[in-house]
Amino acid sequence: MSKRTFVHIFQFFIFMAVQILLVRNVVLFNTAFCYIYIAFLLFLPIQMPRVALLLMAFLTGLTVDIFYDTVGINAAACVLLAFLRPYVLLVLTPRDDYEKNDTINLHVMGWRWFTVYALFLVFIHHLALFFLELGSFREVGFTMAKVVLSTLLTYLVLIIIQLLFFSVRRSGR
Template structure:
């Protein structure tokens, strides 16, 4: 338990730092913008209580928002993403039969499951993020293009990060 808190805290700081200092300045014009920090919410342990998950997701979003000057925007996206995560995991994973505090990471869950998981969650996060950023229906087509392209970019970065810190564990 204590180890998981420390690991996640370090991950949180590192991901937020790279997001606001590095990835904030990277993007393909206004079309494809990476949001790697959501990897923190992706990698929270399976056993986390729903309330804590929502609080952490909200807090992560608010932290990024403070740096981005868009208070509430990333928070709303992360909140929705947390809900999608809960639904997705409850549908695809049996809760019992885990080691203590496993994470939904690439090394543990396998490539197919993980990429599916990452794409779905990233898509919902970006969908909410960009549609609330645009805040009007008239530019729906353009917003969807941005969502899809940004999802590709973010998932690509998530996979790179996961392979870089790849740890094979036996379930």
């Protein structure tokens, strides 16, 4: 296995541990939840094969489902995120294309690119997660408030993670 594979495995365990042990109980105003674990999926290399991405998304969501005692809703939301990720990356492709080893990095991609990418995918993940959790459309207003506020909180945490832990240089250089 390559060094990069070990880095991804390490990131998986770190994001899972932080989500399960620390962030699980972080709720603002009983509506904004932080789901830091999806950073693992969002920050994977751009050229990640789709099947591998979908499998990692399923395992990531399933891991959270096991610890949160939910019945596959995190797995479903993660698989949806992973399914849509390549299409979002395609839409956001810069004029000079992505470099072979590019990863999702705020410093390299820029604020606007990162904001569109992260907010859209986090919003889709949270939309699926909260409506699957609810099981119906009876409390649409409150659920949409949870989706929007949780998206903003998670996005803010993703920004902090990027600023603190991700290199300013491209990974391939």
